[in-house]
Amino acid sequence: xxxxxxxxxxxxxxxxxxxxxxxxxxxxxxxxxxxxxxxxxxxxxxxxxxxxxxxxxxxxxxxxxxxxxxxxxxxxxxxxxxxxxxxxxxxxxxxxxxxxxxxxxxxxxxxxxxxxxxxxxxxxxxxxxxxxxxxxxxxxxxxxxxxxxxxxxxxxxxxxxxxxxxxxxxxxxxxxxxxxxxxxxxxxxxxxxx
Ligand SMILES: Cc1cc2nc3c(=O)[nH]c(=O)nc-3n(C[C@H](O)[C@H](O)[C@H](O)COP(=O)(O)O)c2cc1C
Numbered sequence: 001x002x003x004x005x006x007x008x009x010x011x012x013x014x015x016x017x018x019x020x021x022x023x024x025x026x027x028x029x030x031x032x033x034x035x036x037x038x039x040x041x042x043x044x045x046x047x048x049x050x051x052x053x054x055x056x057x058x059x060x061x062x063x064x065x066x067x068x069x070x071x072x073x074x075x076x077x078x079x080x081x082x083x084x085x086x087x088x089x090x091x092x093x094x095x096x097x098x099x100x101x102x103x104x105x106x107x108x109x110x111x112x113x114x115x116x117x118x119x120x121x122x123x124x125x126x127x128x129x130x131x132x133x134x135x136x137x138x139x140x141x142x143x144x145x146x147x148x149x150x151x152x153x154x155x156x157x158x159x160x161x162x163x164x165x166x167x168x169x170x171x172x173x174x175x176x177x178x179x180x181x182x183x184x185x186x187x188x189x190x191x192x193x194x
Contacts, residue, residue, distance in 0.1 A: 017121055018121045020126070020128040022162075022169050022173050023082075024158065025157065025159065025160040027084060027158040028060060028084050029085040029156050033085075036119060038057075041055070041119075044112035044115045045111060046112070047108060050095055051108075052092040052093075052104075052109060053112040054091075054148060055088065056087065056090065057086065057088070058085065058086055059084060072133045072137055079165065080128065080130060085157065086155055087154045088142065088154075089150075089154065090144055091106050091148065091149050092105060106151055124158070125157065125158065127154050127155065129154050130153045131152055132153075135151075
């Protein structure tokens with residue numbers, strides 16, 4: 001199943017087929033697959049080539065570690081515990097080269113995560129990113145050192161049956177995906193308020 005999308009301009013198949021499911025199947029995600037996702041992330045561009053991204057992850061096979069990650073999620077994201085793997089993305093907030101604040105750190109973690117998402121799509125996997133987790137608790141529970149901040153979590157797996165979801169998640173899963181029109185977000189020459 002692919003969530004419906006209204007489109008006027010064709011883009012790459014990987015972009016067109018990526019979406020964020022809430023229903024995941026029981027099919028496991030392997031360590032090798034996770035490694036391929038992080039390898040894709042590794043090759044993202046970054047300010048000063050600082051590569052400020054880090055990831056802590058667990059596949060479902062690693063029960064204790066998976067449960068530790070799952071426990072960081074807010075109640076509303078409990079569906080993610082059915083995914084085959086969970087990860088936390090982490091930003092290194094200062095530059096290696098002079099210790100000053102890296103204002104692009106979160107941006108670059110997002111770029112790396114974008115690579116990861118496309119790689120996952122290529123591998124037939126889906127990833128659902130989540131801001132709904134306890135970042136402070138993640139820091140403590142996962143041993144994230146000073147100078148690093150938890151950015152987001154991701155659920156990785158194969159798309160499951162939307163019928164397995166309770167309402168209102170089921171309705172959301174089946175609703176058409178929404179986007180703002182291009183005219184509202186890209187301006188030629190200067191900002192045009194609309
Ligand atoms: C940084 C970030 C945080 C998000 N947090 C959540 C979340 O806590 N729970 C959730 O269900 N979805 C979350 N999402 C998923 C978005 O809701 C989703 O990407 C958006 O609705 C667009 O849908 P699509 O990914 O299927 O295109 C998050 C996405 C991002 C990038």
